[in-house]
Amino acid sequence: MNVRLKRARELAGYAVQLTKDEGLPTMLKRGAGFVKRRCFGKRARYLPAKKVLEAQRAEMADKTAADCGLPTISILTPLYNTPEKYLREFLDSFVNQTAPNGQLCLADASDAEHADVKRIVEEYQTKNQRIVYKKIENKGIAANTNAAAELATGEYLALADHDDILAPHAMYTMGKAILQLRAQGEPDGFLYSDEALFSKSIQRPMVAHFKPDYAPDYLLCCNYICHLAVFQKALWDEIGGERPECDGSQDHDLFLRLVEKTGGAAHVPQVLYYWRVHAGSTSGGTDAKPYVAAAAKKALADHLARTGRTGTVEDGLFPSTYRVKWDIVGDPKVSILIPNKDHTDDLEKCLHSIWTKTSWENFEVIVIENNSTEPATFTYYKEARQRYDGLQVVNYPQKGFNFSGINNFGRQYASGDYLLLLNNDVEVRNADWLTELLRQCAHPGGAAICGAELLYPDETLQHAGVVTGLGGYAGHSHKYRKAGGSGYMFRAATVQDFSAVTGACLLVKTSVWDEVGGLDEAFAVAFNDVDFCLRVRDAGYRIAWTPYAQLTHYESKSRGGDEKDPVKARRFAAEQQRLYAVHGKANILHDPYYNPNLTMDREDFSESNDLRGLKEGRITVQWRGDASPSQAH
Structure with a gap:
């Protein structure tokens, strides 16, 4: 869908919902304010009002x-x-x-x-x-x-x-x-x-x-x-x-x-x-x-x-940016967990890219079979185990799709120092992808979690980190931007700190996974990755994202969209509310790695149309620390 059209539809949906919740006068007042700020509020827009x-x-x-x-x-x-x-x-x-x-x-x-x-x-x-x-x-x-x-x-x-x-x-x-x-x-x-x-x-x-x-x-x-x-x-x-x-x-x-x-x-x-x-x-x-x-x-x-x-310190992808290529300590083993139900063409593309492109050699792959119905799927598993050395296929015993439950089950079979959650509809693009994920974690003072750059097949960004509060709950940084750009203040082209990354490709220290209890199975489909990352962040660890690990993501091929199915829509709404209940709405709407003067309506880091905090001279200050290398988890 055209991005502008998508945004227009989202804005129209917001207006309809606001009218239902708070009445037509409130919606019209906010709409007028939006137009005023958008069209007439550019002069001195970052300065406090004269009365302030x-x-x-x-x-x-x-x-x-x-x-x-x-x-x-x-x-x-x-x-x-x-x-x-x-x-x-x-x-x-x-x-x-x-x-x-x-x-x-x-x-x-x-x-x-x-x-x-x-x-x-x-x-x-x-x-x-x-x-x-x-x-x-x-x-x-x-x-x-x-x-x-x-x-x-x-x-x-x-x-x-x-x-x-x-x-x-x-x-x-x-x-x-x-x-x-x-x-x-x-x-x-x-x-x-x-x-x-x-x-x-x-x-x-x-x-x-x-x-x-x-x-x-x-x-x-x-x-x-x-x-x-x-x-x-x-x-x-x-x-x-x-x-x-x-x-x-x-x-x-x-x-x-x-x-x-x-x-x-x-x-x-x-x-x-x-x-x-x-x-x-x-x-x-x-x-x-x-x-x-x-x-x-x-x-x-x-x-x-x-x-x-x-x-080693090297030039980054753009002038004024740099890259630390951390020395990986030891030879950590990575257990790659891939849930799968049928869709063997997708899975084969994923597995083939892992085995043929990945330069990091110390890994194992565990496919978690989840209630496939096509006999050809099980034939494929047998054949794949013969072609891909060490490939495991384990059978999830429960019915239905529960991303959290499936990965928690798969963890039981993992022997790695790190777990990598990976969708079956992704394809590795660069040989160093797994090495680059490890670079951010497997060194003193490293992050506990690292996510990758995921691209749609049309070479636009699908994932460059997750920002909580976008759209009210969570959204992907720079989604739909053309690949290869620098993003806002180089944030799509440098290693970043985020509150969360997508579970479609998420590397985490196994000890941290176990410490926080894995994924919350009450988040069956949506926000399980966001909830997990927030619990890890709140436990004092860092979540990083790197543009140097790249995969193509054929998003939602496995399950299809949730928007038109009323049962799925109700489940999604329930999981939205659970995210607020567990983490607090105010906490979700204030992501420390996203500025309050940026928009909450889009995923492009554009300036907010509501700069009241600046106009009012509102003074808030947030201190954040980071464990020193000697104190790091």
Whole structure:
């Protein structure tokens, strides 16, 4: 089905359901709001409403950094031949903050021909005593940033470039977020916000970077944190500031060293920083600064060495992205569990691709026969066992289709260190698929679960990770996008942290499977994989997805669609409600690896049509941690 048509039908269905549940007036009101936001709400769409900013200013009226109640944040900004227009806009953005808890530390390495930089700064110092300035020798971005840090007196530090713009509520929001973390008893050493790109005015932003909560696997693939990052000065001092040997990726290197100390980071889903796009800016891509990639790979390799993990760091699938090829510890055995009912053509394609393409040799395959009715199926099993060395076929004793029960039964026959749940309607595409899944798990500090990239036969994405809350329950990241694209902020082309992955191809440590009790058999058909992954996530493990393991998925050939069969539709609805009952509706609708400013109506990571959280200046902060390699399960 055409994707646009599919979305239109889904939206129409939502309108009909809303009318039934809450009446026509509510539906019309929401519809009008949708049209208003969609068609007329683009200007300043990431900024809080004027009344929100005015309320913040009123709260902080006549207060100073010393008595405003917020921790002081010293912003570190190296200056170098900064164009006057850019410099004034940047300085204005600091002077016009809604709270006085900021300090601006400027280290000026401009050459003699750009003496105006100093003059302009001195002009602004007469307006704001919280601007401190020092003329320095140019020794590179990291050294110049370190020079700015020597001027800092705040409890916290932040990084800002000389040609960018701070959102007016940046210092207020980050200060309040730090207080929230303290009140909740959570670590307050390292926070970051969302950001937006602009070319001329922040009133007309080009696009926002709506980030997930702390995602350690993602951070190894690209510096998704960027701006605005805020961290304790004591931590900065402890790790020695930025490293000149990583100039070009000095911030990425800094963030990796910070999380080694903090064990995680806190995310504030507010756009607090505007990144200017112009020639020479890294926001426009790494072509402007070709040394960035070499510096990033050094930063990543050094991070691996410091954390006692081994692997090689390589370029990723796109510029600005990287890939850690983890060294697999030992020679783990993988037990591949494949439920099957008839459909021997599909199964043969699946088995043939496993045996002929898979480079990882230490595996076993267990086909779980589930109530096949065609005699030819059992003839096929006998013949297949002769052709595929070690193939097991075990008979599920219960009637009907229960994906959870079938796989739980198959686990009894598995001897592997890992279990791989695999649909019978998939076909292996690349030889390293199983190796790549293992790479994410079979090393110190690895994930407990890893999912693969599944493609439809027409070369569009079927699965690139599962996001809970999409469509109200769960959906597939970047579904229907053409294969080979980067996705949103490279999220379809880098190893990712997710709350869940599909059970159509899911690798899990056998010990973790046993620890959480396998699949919940009350989820017979739908959401069993989502429920399982959430239980694993909530037990303190990580779920990863990799684009380097690829399979073709001939989805739903085995069972057909559930939408038109009333019995199947009722079962599906019951399993939807069970997902809420077990995990809580609020928990399902807030996936930590999906930003609340992204749409819940589609699977394409597009911007939400409802940005009320931004307009209201709503301050929420979520800290997430990750077990260090020595503490990992």
